[in-house]
Amino acid sequence: MYRLFARLLNDNKGNVLPIVGAALVPLLMMIGSGVDLSRAYMAKSKMQSACDAASLAARRVMKSDTLNDEVTKTGKEFFNFNYPQGYYGASTFEPVVSKPAAGVIRVNASTTVPTTIMRIFGFATLPVAVNCDAELNFVNTDIVLVLDVTGSMAQNVDGAPKIDALRDAVMALYDELAPIQAQLAAQGLRLRYGIVPYSSTVNVGRLIYGQNANYMRSSTSVPSRVANFNNYAVQNRTNGPGSWEVYGGGSLTNGQCQTYVTADPVPGGGPPPTATTAIKYQGTASSEGYVQSQNWGYSGASDTSGSGRSCRRWRFVETTTYDANRRQFSNWTYQHVSYDVSNYMKPVSSSIPSQGKITYAKDATGTIPAPNKTLYINNMPSSVTGGSSEVATWNGCIEERDTVTTIDGGASYTIPSGAHDLDINLIPNSDATRWRPMMPDLIYARNAGNSPVTPSETDVPATSTAGWIKNNTPESGYWACPTEARRLAVWDRTALDTYVKSLQTVGGTYHDIGMIWGARFISRGGIFGDSCDVFNGMPCNRHIIFMTDGAQTAYCNVYGAYGVEANDMRVKGATNCTSDSQTNSVTAQLVARHEQRFRMACNEAKNTDTSVWVIGFDTALSANLTGCASTQRQADTVANRAALIAKFREIGNQIGALRLTQ
Template identity: 65%
Template sequence: MAFLCRFLARLFADRAGNVLAIVGAGMIPLAMMIGSGIDISRAYMAKSRMQSACDAASLAARRVMRNDTFTSEVDRTGKEFFAFNYPAGIYGTEAFTPVITKPQAGVVRVTAASRIPTAVMNLFGFRTLPVEVSCNASLNFVNTDIVLVLDVTGSMNDTVGGSVKIQALRDAVLALYDELAPVQAQLRAQGQRLRYSIVPYSSTVNVGRLLYAQNPSYLRTNTTVPSRVANFNQPVYAANSPTRSEGWQIYNGTLTSSDCQTYVGQSEQAGGGPAPTPTTVTRYFGNSAGNGFSQSRNWGWSGAPDTSNTYRSCRRWRVVETTTYETRYSHSNWTYRQVSFDVSNYIKPSGSLTFATSAVGTVPTAGSYNAQQLAAIGSGTSTAQSVWNGCIEERDTTTSIDGGSSLSIPSAAKDLNINLIPSDDSSRWRPMVPDLLFTRNVGSTSDNHNGGATDTTLWIKNNSYSSGYWACPDEARRLAEWDRSTLNAYLQKLAPVGGTYHDIGMIWGARFASTRGVFADACETYAGMPCNRHVIFMTDGAQTAYCGVYSAYGVERNDMRVMGSTNCSSDSQTNSVTANLLSRHEQRFRMACNATKNLGASVWVIGFDTSLNSNLINCATNAGQADTATNRDALIAKFRAIGNKIGALRLTQ
């Protein structure tokens, strides 16, 4: 023992070769440190890659989850995205299957756990390292306003893929509602809201009753349209009830009894005239009771001037009926021109406008009378009542929008000024008055026509007569929190009618989505939270423009509001699309789209059974928000997809 102690003491004192020993002893922990760094780094990279795959999987799975329902599609999509971003076996990862669940409303959770083999630490008994990830994804909604601008033109009555297009549209809107119903319930529970507005459009929109309810002064009380006046210049004489004067007439001299009898029985006499000079009828009787000759009363009567001898005084009872005449005037011909009508009662709830349906009868004063005036003063004229359906003509515009590329709205284009509050007739809307409409030759200011007084057809061209065309879609609805049954009842009433004027649809979509203007229904914030606004524009056809159709801009062939003095070309006097007019309406559509986006609303465009031209594609906020659907199922899918995209998809864990 003493020897061992001395040996160790000498060894401790002898420092030769110590470095080698120390290095040898330090290699083991150094190897462990380096090895753990390598393996932990690999584990970190694996987890980072796995976390990215988890995030992508949860976002993708949440994106396809509809009606807040967890389905096999949600599970499959999540796993496919996870596998794409984290291939099996990468980093030597042991086989595993991610778990996808719905832990709470609106949330998709993805979890995954595996192990990766070690490369160095395996020498020290650590064969694998754990790798675990978890993530949640949800659609983040705040107050949301959705304005549906829906093409309900006549072609929506066509069939595509075995389904009537208008019914497919109804189903698609309900699918959008169902997609967002859970969101609506969540927002309501949080004191927030999700609202819908619907603007059916064709060649005009039905918003007049909404405007009147908001403020009656937003509508004109008079309007001027292509119509006609009845000219009454032919004098006719209407007899007044005759006046009667009567009394004894004594013969100047004396007569025999027989001559007196002849005198009393003298025949009726007519005098005066011709009309309008008064006429008379004189009749003679034996006395005021109308009896015949009576000698004691008519010849030598008691108290007569001469009562004796063969010749005596003679008298008779004379009745004179005098007829005076009123000069009146009958119909001569028609003049077709712009005519002003008083619509102050017409625009009222339960109001109407009385108008003459013909020019039969007479008027008291020669002149020209529109149908409303004639109904008020005409005698013998048949009349009818016109009741407003709520469709409007746009307020004043300008003809300077000639189809160019500028998106700057001229100050005179009050129709395109989304937020302008009416202050005079130029900025007020007109009610449509189809019952009073009569068109005339293109470009003319006035045309005469010698048709009969009962002529009630529209004068279209070259003295030929045919019916003009106009359409009125169903009434629009302002932003509101709809329930499904009310929405379905409204959608079922939508009826296809009219031609496709995209500009008027988008103009009113913008007005309903605006935070200012005549309705100011949309919001920037509500209940202390921001508001998102979306306009979904759906159409099944291209823009049209007709010279002879009564649209939101009147009848272009005569009103000339869009083209002005250039007017419609001579080969476009009927209801055919005119290229020059079309380009102007397309430019208005582009301006309206730009104005909508400038309001801060996000615009989505869907073409149903139709391709999208550059105007429609560019109307959307971005190219990804413009798409087409070829059949009912595809249309429903598009509406659902929009519902699934309008929220802010985000990771919550």
């Protein structure tokens, strides 16, 4: 027996089978756990992706940092879309959407997935849980609002002026970003707004002058007028003794007698300052007009009845003497005039009466000392005896610096070297590169060209074709000056609300001047250099929100950022530009040139690493406007007040970069 067990102990033949049998149990456990854990891992990975998508989507729709039903519903819908119930056999569960901190959306979800092999060993399910946080990642943020405030913004949409909807939309954007502004401020960072209201020009002059007075011209030439004093002043005028003068050629009819009585004066003497005479005729000694009862068939005449009667008139001699030392106004010449504006742009000062204003002639009645023959209207008040004057103060609006007329509506974005208006970072170093103050009170636009015009009339109504057109009030659209723009700054809500309520609607739609100054305000260079690459150790993001309610316009006789095109000819050049209908070919060419300038300005803005958003309010967007936006999704149209407010909120919600933080 002993020998039998000894042989068995030392004989290992056939041991593999029991050993393998014994090893199958742990091996099965190992393989089973790997398979089931892999399935659980794949389920968790899929759930995590769904969680990330849900948190990002929910954060995207959250407004004013408020967790509401829309946010919760969006988060759950995105989760369930990306991880349908029952996927990988998971048990039913409900994602939980919450807001653990300001600006943060959190999504949690937990479930179990069934096992296959591990079930043999008593493990029927494996737990799976995910969580994720999403927030908008903001750094230093600069936003310039370029806002169309033209006359059409006074028109009603939804029963109220469009400008009211714009004001509400701007405040909605502010409210959307207010929590972010507070968070950035707590970290030593900042969110700032700049605002450029535009129409046919922009109100930036005082900002330029305040930055450096030398950035503005000290003198400027504008279409204006010169008073001509070609007549010697009357010193005395007397009427000599008069007498009846009877027609000596026989009887006259009523009409013939009237012509005889009202004959033109017969001049004599002179020329001034030598005394002149005028033999004059009138009905009677006391009546200048024709008095039939006294002139035709008068009492005592030889023929007092019938169709041909006697005729007489009162004849007298008027003698005029002149003051050889004074001249009297004769007429106006309408031409370009250069004015000294150095005092005009200074802040108005009571201690310096001439500062901040120009006193100009309202009319030209009166006299000036000889031998003067012409006076500019701003020199007349101090030189003319008699007449009346008014005082003009600067409205802050500007004429752009020099440009070229070769930008003809082509497709090139290359800015010509002489187009200083489109060079947003050029620091003024000459009059060609400096801005001009607008002087609407001294503007008298001629119909076309820059040659002087001297009508025979002493005053011509605005509707006349006699050679010039006087600009009217801003409400008439001949010139406009919008509300003063604001450079980038941190705003509180009260200040911004007060400002947007001050926006006025006036003028025509010149998109190019709005975008030029939007680009200047957002630039890191140029005369302001307000934006930044880095502030307090963190990068700076830049955005322009451009809103308009209309298409590009251009007029020959509007006084705006490029002067009066009919006379200054800065955009179209020395070619015919009249005040005809907007449908004529000349105006179409002018519009095309302004549209090309707009495209160039947009390109310059985007070259500053600025994201451009374009909104068409109650209007379709042209290809120009759509192409100005940084991406196709950043150009959109809205039809009413609610949609405009929603669009501004949406932009505010998209300005930050969404990121997952957990």
